[in-house]
Amino acid sequence: MTYTSSVFVIVLMIALALFVYVLVPRVQYLLLGRPEPRVDQVVRRTAGFLVLVFGQKKVLKERVGLIHFFIFWGFIVIAFGTLQVVGEGLREGFSLPVIGDNRAFYLLKDILSVLVITGVIVAAHIRYVVRPTRLKANLEAGIILGLIFALVVTEFFYSGLSYALAPRASHSLAFVAVGVSHLVGGSGASALDAVGHTLWWLHVVLLLSFLVYIPNSKHFHLIACPFNEWLRNLKPRGGQIYPVDFDAEDAESFGVGRVEAFTRKQLLDLYSCAECGRCQDNCPAYQSGKRLSSKLLITKLRDHLVEEGPRLLRERRAAASKSAKASGEQAGPLDGHENDTRSGPADGGAALSSEQARPALIGDVISLQEIWACTTCYSCQEQCPVQNEHINKIIDMRRHLVLMEGELPREAQLVFRNMEVNGNPLGESALVRGDYLRMLQVPTIAEEPEADVLYWPGCAGSLDARNQKVSAAFVNLARAAGVSVAVLGNEEKCCGEAARRLGNEYLYQSLAAENIGVLAGHNVRKIVTQCPHCFNTLKNEYPQLGAEFEVIHHTQFLHELASRGRLRLDAGVLGTAQAGRHERAVYHDSCYLGRYNGVYDQPRELLKLAGLELMELPRTRSKAFCCGAGGGRIWLEESEGERINNVRTDEILRAAPDVVAVACPYCLTMLKDGVDDRGAGDRVRVMDIAEILQGALSLSSQAGDSKLPERGNTTSSGCAAEEKLVRSPA
Amino acid sequence: MLTIAVCVKQVTDPEAPLSLFAIAADGRHLVPPPGTPPVLSTFDENALEAALKIKDAVGSRVTVLSMGNKLAKPVLKKTLAAGADELILLEDEQFEDLDSNGTAMVLAATIDKLGGFDIVLCGRQAADTDAGQVGMGIAAKLGIPAVTLARKVEVTDTSVRVERILPYGHEVVEAAPPVLVTASNEIGELRFPPVKAVIAAQKVQPTVWGAADLGVDLARSTRANLVKFFVPARDILCEMIGGSPQEIANGITEVLKTRIV
Ligand code: SF4
Ligand code: SF4
Numbered sequence: 001m002t003y004t005s006s007v008f009v010i011v012l013m014i015a016l017a018l019f020v021y022v023l024v025p026r027v028q029y030l031l032l033g034r035p036e037p038r039v040d041q042v043v044r045r046t047a048g049f050l051v052l053v054f055g056q057k058k059v060l061k062e063r064v065g066l067i068h069f070f071i072f073w074g075f076i077v078i079a080f081g082t083l084q085v086v087g088e089g090l091r092e093g094f095s096l097p098v099i100g101d102n103r104a105f106y107l108l109k110d111i112l113s114v115l116v117i118t119g120v121i122v123a124a125h126i127r128y129v130v131r132p133t134r135l136k137a138n139l140e141a142g143i144i145l146g147l148i149f150a151l152v153v154t155e156f157f158y159s160g161l162s163y164a165l166a167p168r169a170s171h172s173l174a175f176v177a178v179g180v181s182h183l184v185g186g187s188g189a190s191a192l193d194a195v196g197h198t199l200w201w202l203h204v205v206l207l208l209s210f211l212v213y214i215p216n217s218k219h220f221h222l223i224a225c226p227f228n229e230w231l232r233n234l235k236p237r238g239g240q241i242y243p244v245d246f247d248a249e250d251a252e253s254f255g256v257g258r259v260e261a262f263t264r265k266q267l268l269d270l271y272s273c274a275e276c277g278r279c280q281d282n283c284p285a286y287q288s289g290k291r292l293s294s295k296l297l298i299t300k301l302r303d304h305l306v307e308e309g310p311r312l313l314r315e316r317r318a319a320a321s322k323s324a325k326a327s328g329e330q331a332g333p334l335d336g337h338e339n340d341t342r343s344g345p346a347d348g349g350a351a352l353s354s355e356q357a358r359p360a361l362i363g364d365v366i367s368l369q370e371i372w373a374c375t376t377c378y379s380c381q382e383q384c385p386v387q388n389e390h391i392n393k394i395i396d397m398r399r400h401l402v403l404m405e406g407e408l409p410r411e412a413q414l415v416f417r418n419m420e421v422n423g424n425p426l427g428e429s430a431l432v433r434g435d436y437l438r439m440l441q442v443p444t445i446a447e448e449p450e451a452d453v454l455y456w457p458g459c460a461g462s463l464d465a466r467n468q469k470v471s472a473a474f475v476n477l478a479r480a481a482g483v484s485v486a487v488l489g490n491e492e493k494c495c496g497e498a499a500r501r502l503g504n505e506y507l508y509q510s511l512a513a514e515n516i517g518v519l520a521g522h523n524v525r526k527i528v529t530q531c532p533h534c535f536n537t538l539k540n541e542y543p544q545l546g547a548e549f550e551v552i553h554h555t556q557f558l559h560e561l562a563s564r565g566r567l568r569l570d571a572g573v574l575g576t577a578q579a580g581r582h583e584r585a586v587y588h589d590s591c592y593l594g595r596y597n598g599v600y601d602q603p604r605e606l607l608k609l610a611g612l613e614l615m616e617l618p619r620t621r622s623k624a625f626c627c628g629a630g631g632g633r634i635w636l637e638e639s640e641g642e643r644i645n646n647v648r649t650d651e652i653l654r655a656a657p658d659v660v661a662v663a664c665p666y667c668l669t670m671l672k673d674g675v676d677d678r679g680a681g682d683r684v685r686v687m688d689i690a691e692i693l694q695g696a697l698s699l700s701s702q703a704g705d706s707k708l709p710e711r712g713n714t715t716s717s718g719c720a721a722e723e724k725l726v727r728s729p730a
Numbered sequence: 731m732l733t734i735a736v737c738v739k740q741v742t743d744p745e746a747p748l749s750l751f752a753i754a755a756d757g758r759h760l761v762p763p764p765g766t767p768p769v770l771s772t773f774d775e776n777a778l779e780a781a782l783k784i785k786d787a788v789g790s791r792v793t794v795l796s797m798g799n800k801l802a803k804p805v806l807k808k809t810l811a812a813g814a815d816e817l818i819l820l821e822d823e824q825f826e827d828l829d830s831n832g833t834a835m836v837l838a839a840t841i842d843k844l845g846g847f848d849i850v851l852c853g854r855q856a857a858d859t860d861a862g863q864v865g866m867g868i869a870a871k872l873g874i875p876a877v878t879l880a881r882k883v884e885v886t887d888t889s890v891r892v893e894r895i896l897p898y899g900h901e902v903v904e905a906a907p908p909v910l911v912t913a914s915n916e917i918g919e920l921r922f923p924p925v926k927a928v929i930a931a932q933k934v935q936p937t938v939w940g941a942a943d944l945g946v947d948l949a950r951s952t953r954a955n956l957v958k959f960f961v962p963a964r965d966i967l968c969e970m971i972g973g974s975p976q977e978i979a980n981g982i983t984e985v986l987k988t989r990i991v
Binding site for chain 1: 763
C-alpha cells in the first residue's frame with residue numbers, strides 16, 4: 001500500500017502551520033510576564049522531571065491517576081506505532097529501527113492500546129455519568145476523549161487489515177491486530193486495501209487534528225506541563241513566597257495588579273493546568289462554600305491571559321516602538337521590551353483609555369473575596385499533579401491591594417497596626433510580652449546566655465491565655481528532661497508571618513529584620529518554637545533575609561527528648577480513661593508543620609508514647625483539612641459559606657475521640673471554637689501535644705516543677721475554662 | 731482650592747500598661763516605660779480622616795501641623811502616606827511640656843504665618859492629657875468660630891456643615907469658613923495608607939520651624955504650672971471575723987453599723 005506522499009506532506013504542513021499559528025501567540029503571552037530565573041540545579045531538576053513526568057509520580061497519588069498513567073504511556077507507545085504506520089503508508093517496507101519489526105513492541109502497543117481504550121471509557125464515565133464536582137462535563141473534554149478513542153480504534157483496524165493482507169511475523173503477538181484480521185479475513189484483498197487506505201488517512205487526519213486542537217484546549221498541558229515540572233519550585237515549600245526588594249531602584253510597583261505583572265513561570269502554571277480539580281477537592285475555602293476555588297483561580301487567570309493577550313501584545317509593541325523612537329538608536333528593541341516588562345504599558349493616553357476598558361484582574365477576574373479567602377494551607381499545591389504554585393499568586397494579589405491600593409479588610413488593618421506598634425497582632429503592649437514566661441521563672445537569654453535552647457513561644461504562647469498553658473507545659477517538660485531553656489522576653493516580636501501572608505511584605509520584613517538582629521545579637525543557634533507558623537517563618541523565610549539558625553518545632557524537640565529516654569512518660573494518665581480502655585485521640589495535622597515541613601510522624605509517635613489510642617481522620621497527613629486560620633485568616637471575619645473550623649470539627653467529631661491533639665496555637669483556637677460551637681466541649685478536649693505529654697509525665701519527673709505557678713498546670717483542669725485567642729483583635 | 735490644616739499631636743502609646751509608668755524624681759513628669767512607641771493621638775487621626783474625606787469629596791489641600799520637641803518623624807510622616815499634602819513640624823526645646831494655651835499660641839501663629847486656612851481640624855482631645863483645650867484656644871486666638879465634637883464634616887458651596895454630637899443625638903451646625911472643627915472618633919478611623927505611599931512619605935523632608943521662625947514669645951504667655959504628680963494612696967484594711975454563722979453575721983452587722991454606715 002503506497003499513498004501519495006505529496007498529499008500527505010501538504011496535509012502535514014497545513015497542520016503544522018496551524019499548530020504554530022495557534023501556539024506562537026500563546027508563547028508570546030507567556031513572555032509578557034516578568035522574567036524569573038529558575039534555570040539552576042539542572043541535575044536535580046531533570047531527575048525530578050523524569051520521576052514526575054515519566055513516572056507520573058504526583059498523578060499516581062490518587063488511584064484514578066492510573067487512568068492517566070495508562071493513557072500517558074499508551075500514547076507514547078502508540079505514537080511510535082503511529083510513526084511506523086505513517087511510514088509504512090508512505091513507503092513500502094518502512095521499518096523504524098529497533099521497534100519496527102519487534103514483536104514485543106507490537107504486543108506492548110496492543111496491551112497499552114486496550115488500556116487506553118479502557119481508560120478513555122472509564123474517564124468518560126467518570127466525567128459524564130458520575131460527574132464529580134471537580135470535573136467539568138464540557139464539550140472540550142469530550143472532544144479530546146473522542147479523539148483519543150478514534151485514534152486508537154483506527155490504528156487497530158488499520159493494523160488488523162494490514163495483517164489480514166500480509167501477515168507479518170512481527171505482528172504475530174499483537175493480539176488485537178490479529179483478532180481484527182480474523183474478523184475481516186473473508187473479505188477480498190482490494191476491498192481491504194481500500195478500507196485500509198481510508199483508515200490510514202483517517203488516522204493521520206485525526207492525529208493532526210489533535211495536534212492543532214491542543215494549544216487551544218486544556219490539553220495545552222501536554223506541552224506546557226513538562227516545562228512546568230522542570231521549572232518547579234526547588235526552594236523549601238515554606239520558603240516559596242517571593243521576597244520583595246523595597247530598596248530596588250526601580251521599585252515602584254509591588255505585587256500583582258494585572259496579569260502581565262505575574263512572572264513567566266507563574267503564567268506557565270496557567271497553561272499547565274489540566275483542570276483535574278484535585279486542588280479544589282481539598283481546598284478548605286472551596287469546600288466550605290466560599291467563592292475561591294484553587295482550580296478556578298488558575299483557569300480564570302488563564303482565560304483572562306488568553307483574552308487580554310492580543311491587546312497586551314499590541315500595547316507593548318506600540319510602547320516599544322514609541323520608546324525606540326524616543327530614545328533614538330541606542331536602545332535596542334530588546335532593551336525596550338525588557339524595560340517595559342517591568343513597568344507595564346506606557347502611560348500614554350491611548351494606553352490609558354484601553355486600560356479602562358480592560359476587565360480588572362482584581363475585582364473583575366478574581367474577586368476580593370477570593371483573594372482574601374485563601375488560608376495558604378498548601379493543599380492545592382500538594383495535590384496538584386503539575387506542580388502549580390497557587391499561593392504565590394494569591395499573595396502577590398494581596399500585596400497589590402495592601403502595598404499599592406491600601407485596600408484591605410478592616411480587621412487586617414487593625415492587625416497590621418497592632419503588629420507595627422506593639423509587635424504582636426493581639427494589640428497587647430510589647431512591654432508585657434515576656435511577663436508570662438517570666439512568671440514561669442524562665443530566664444531571658446540575656447540572663448542565661450548558655451541555655452541549651454532558646455524557646456520561642458510566639459505571640460500566642462506569650463500573650464494568649466489558652467496558649468500560655470502550652471508554653472507552661474513545654475517549660476515543665478523541658479525541666480523534667482533537664483534541658484535549660486531561655487527566652488527573648490520582651491525582645492521577641494511577632495515573627496511577621498501573618499503580615500506576610502496578608503500581603504504586607506513591608507511590615508513582615510521590618511519585623512523579621514528586628515528579630516534577626518536580636519537573635520544574632522544574642523548569638524542564638526538553636527530555637528524551639530511553639531507555633532508551626534513561627535517555626536516555618538524562622539526556619540524557611542528568615543534565611544531569605546540572611547538569618548542562620550537551627551529552628552525546630554516543639555513536637556520535634558520533645559520527640560527527640562523522648563526517644564533519648566529523657567522524658568519518662570506514664571501511659572494514660574489523662575484522667576478520663578475508663579478502666580481497660582485507652583483514651584482515644586485524633587491528631588489534626590497543622591498545615592505548616594505537616595504539608596509545609598513534612599513533620600507528620602513525631603507528633604503521632606508522641607501521642608502513642610503518652611498512652612493514647614491514635615485514630616486517623618479521613619483527611620489526614622498530606623491531605624489534612626486546614627483549620628481555617630492560616631494565611632492570616634485567623635484575624636479576619638469569616639462570613640462566607642460555612643466556617644472552615646466547623647467543617648473540620650464535624651469530621652473530627654464523627655471519629656468520636658476523647659482528645660483532639662494539635663500542635664499549633666491557631667489549630668488549638670480554631671478547633672476548640674469548633675468543638676464548642678458544635679456543643680461537644682464537655683465530651684471532647686482539644687489539647688496541644690505538649691499539654692498531653694505533660695499530663696503523662698511520670699510523677700517522679702514531675703517533682704521538679706513544684707515551683708511552677710498553679711496557672712501553668714493544665715492537666716487537671718483540662719481545657720474547661722480557657723480563654724480563647726481572640727479572633728478579631730480588640 | 732479649599733485649604734485645610736490638621737493639628738496632630740504625638741503621644742506615648744495609650745495602650746501601654748499604666749502600671750509600668752513611673753513618676754520622675756522631680757515629681758513633675760511621668761516617665762513611660764522604655765520602648766513605648768510614640769503614636770498619633772487617636773482623635774487627631776480622626777481629624778485627619780475628616781480632612782481626607784473632604785479632600786475625596788471636593789478636593790482640597792491638606793496641611794498637617796504638629797508641635798513638640800524631639801518629634802518622631804516616621805510616625806508623623808504617616809499623615810503624608812495617608813494622603814496629606816504637606817507636613818510642617820514645629821520643633822523647639824521651648825515647646826517641651828507646653829500647656830494648652832501655649833500650644834494654641836504656637837499653632838495659631840503657624841496658621842497665621844501660612845496665610846490662614848478655610849478649615850482647621852483638631853482632635854476633640856489628646857489621648858494623653860484629655861484636656862480638649864487646644865482646638866478652642868486656636869479658634870480664640872485666630873478669632874474664628876469653632877465647632878466641637880464633630881461626627882461628620884461636609885463642605886457645601888458656601889459653608890462648612892458639621893454634625894455635632896450631643897448627649898442624646900446630634901445637631902447640625904453650619905459656619906462660613908474660616909472655621910475650626912474638633913473631630914470625634916465617630917468620624918471614622920484614619921484610613922490605612924498603601925505601603926507604597928508609606929515608603930514614599932518616608933523620603934519626604936518636612937518643613938521644620940522653631941519658636942524664632944514663628945515669632946512667638948512663650949515667655950510672655952501665661953503658663954500652667956504642674957505642682958505634683960502622685961499616685962493616690964490606697965489603704966486596704968482586712969479584718970477576719972470568725973465563729974459560727976450567727977457570730978459572723980453579728981460581727982459584720984456590728985462593723986457596718988459602727989464603722990461604715
Ligand atoms: S492554599 Fe489552601 S485555601 Fe488557598 S487556594 Fe490552596 S487549597 Fe485553597
Ligand atoms: S491547578 Fe493543578 S490540581 Fe488544580 S486543576 Fe489545575 S492541574 Fe489540577
